Amino acid sequence: MNVTIVDYKSGNISSVINSFKEVANDKVTIEVTSDVNKIKSSDKIVLPGQGSFKSCIDALNKIKGLRDTLSEFAITNKKPLFGICVGLQMFADIGYEETETKGLGWISGKVSKIDNQGGKFKLPHIGWNEINIVKDSKIFKDIENNSHMYFVHSYEFVPNDKKVISATTDYSTKVVCSVEKENIFGTQFHPEKSDKFGLKIIDNFISL
Amino acid sequence: MLKNRIIPCLDVKNGRVVKGINFVDLKDAGDPVEQAKIYSDGGADEICFLDITASNENRETIYDVVEKTSKKCFVPLTVGGGIRSVKDINKLLNCGADKVSINTAAVENSKVVVDSSKKFGSQCIVVAIDAKKNGDKWEVFTHGGRNNSGIDALEYAEQMERNGAGELLVTSMDRDGTQVGYDIDLMSKISSKVNIPVIASGGVGNLDHLVDGIKLGKASAVLAASIFHYGKHSVKEAKDYLDSKGIPVRI
Numbered sequence: 458m459n460v461t462i463v464d465y466k467s468g469n470i471s472s473v474i475n476s477f478k479e480v481a482n483d484k485v486t487i488e489v490t491s492d493v494n495k496i497k498s499s500d501k502i503v504l505p506g507q508g509s510f511k512s513c514i515d516a517l518n519k520i521k522g523l524r525d526t527l528s529e530f531a532i533t534n535k536k537p538l539f540g541i542c543v544g545l546q547m548f549a550d551i552g553y554e555e556t557e558t559k560g561l562g563w564i565s566g567k568v569s570k571i572d573n574q575g576g577k578f579k580l581p582h583i584g585w586n587e588i589n590i591v592k593d594s595k596i597f598k599d600i601e602n603n604s605h606m607y608f609v610h611s612y613e614f615v616p617n618d619k620k621v622i623s624a625t626t627d628y629s630t631k632v633v634c635s636v637e638k639e640n641i642f643g644t645q646f647h648p649e650k651s652d653k654f655g656l657k658i659i660d661n662f663i664s665l
Numbered sequence: 666m667l668k669n670r671i672i673p674c675l676d677v678k679n680g681r682v683v684k685g686i687n688f689v690d691l692k693d694a695g696d697p698v699e700q701a702k703i704y705s706d707g708g709a710d711e712i713c714f715l716d717i718t719a720s721n722e723n724r725e726t727i728y729d730v731v732e733k734t735s736k737k738c739f740v741p742l743t744v745g746g747g748i749r750s751v752k753d754i755n756k757l758l759n760c761g762a763d764k765v766s767i768n769t770a771a772v773e774n775s776k777v778v779v780d781s782s783k784k785f786g787s788q789c790i791v792v793a794i795d796a797k798k799n800g801d802k803w804e805v806f807t808h809g810g811r812n813n814s815g816i817d818a819l820e821y822a823e824q825m826e827r828n829g830a831g832e833l834l835v836t837s838m839d840r841d842g843t844q845v846g847y848d849i850d851l852m853s854k855i856s857s858k859v860n861i862p863v864i865a866s867g868g869v870g871n872l873d874h875l876v877d878g879i880k881l882g883k884a885s886a887v888l889a890a891s892i893f894h895y896g897k898h899s900v901k902e903a904k905d906y907l908d909s910k911g912i913p914v915r916i
């Protein structure tokens with residue numbers, strides 16, 4: 458089996474690569490590429506994302522055919538895809554960071570700034586926070602409720618259909634931090650930086 | 666609930682730890698990778714490397730250290746010391762650092778913070794402020810505390826937030842190395858001024874100082890070096906102590 462980490466030249470993905478390679482441990486091939494042909498033939502895809510919603514969408518659009526290839530992979534062919542941080546946020550229809558930007562539209566909803574109650578809560582939301590698992594998700598196998606995960610973000614994904622939410626975290630409000638819709642998975646937190654529980658989530662995705 | 670973070674800091678010179686853990690059965694006590702791993706296994710919420718390599722020809726050693734560490738430690742890794750440009754930041758991030766801490770370059774050329782936070786995102790840009798009290802204000806020092814810029818630390822903190830810093834690492838020059846506790850007044854003033862997280866640094870001598878940094882200094886995270894070295898306290902002990910004082914920590 459091979460798992461492809463999509464390298465679309467947006468932000469720092471070294472930690473994502475390191476963590477997947479650590480977990481894969483030679484059982485699974487980890488590819489890092491933006492080559493659409495390689496992506497098409499992958500078994501699973503990881504879509505990382507750092508920086509702003511707009512910068513990630515712009516970077517994705519710059520690579521010819523990438524957006525369509527990803528949609529074909531996840532929506533038409535229903536193969537497993539895992540979005541991390543802005544990678545998850547891009548599933549939405551629209552994002553409001555910097556300026557209004559159209560997302561991939563895979564899971565209906567919007568990405569807006571966390572309501573920090575007029576400055577009562579600092580932004581970015583940086584550090585370790587507990588996740589409240591609200592639905593059984595395949596990537597949470599053997600993950601206890603209230604496990605700590607590492608977060609760094611100021612914006613949150615607000616899906617229209619609440620049934621896709623698999624976990625939330627408390628920061629000013631109940632922030633959506635994990636979604637699962639059929640073959641599409643995403644976490645707002647960084648499993649690659651969340652120590653052994655984070656690595657377990659990566660392992661769960663690889664083992665799907 | 667978001668937890669307060671404990672961040673052990675390792676001073677690295679020419680690729681070797683100069684102040685570090687000196688108590689366990691280390692195969693190589695000067696190996697930064699092994700020491701970072703001990704900290705992350707012990708529950709450190711992040712690891713910080715401060716590169717104090719003086720000569721330019723040995724500057725490359727830190728990249729190798731970061732690359733090896735990021736393959737072993739799966740908690741955030743912050744690297745500071747000697748960062749001059751967006752190019753340096755790019756290189757460290759590519760080696761596996763999750764955040765960089767910028768000190769002198771941020772004072773000398775504010776464009777470095779503006780440009781790098783735009784390019785890589787605010788989440789990986791930490792501005793380190795070395796501040797020293799002068800009368801009723803604090804001034805920002807550069808070059809490892811050798812040069813006084815004369816800049817007001819509180820105004821500077823606000824300016825760095827506007828420029829795109831994701832966090833501020835505030836070190837009291839008066840307290841650094843004294844083990845008498847953080848400069849609480851400085852920490853709480855900066856923390857109240859800005860809306861981004863503040864990491865308190867400089868002066869920790871015991872576990873109560875960590876408590877004070879968070880409770881009184883209003884810091885989101887506390888950084889310490891000496892108390893974790895030489896076996897005085899483990900990260901686990903520090904966390905248990907903070908927990909007993911009602912401070913939310915990841916245990």
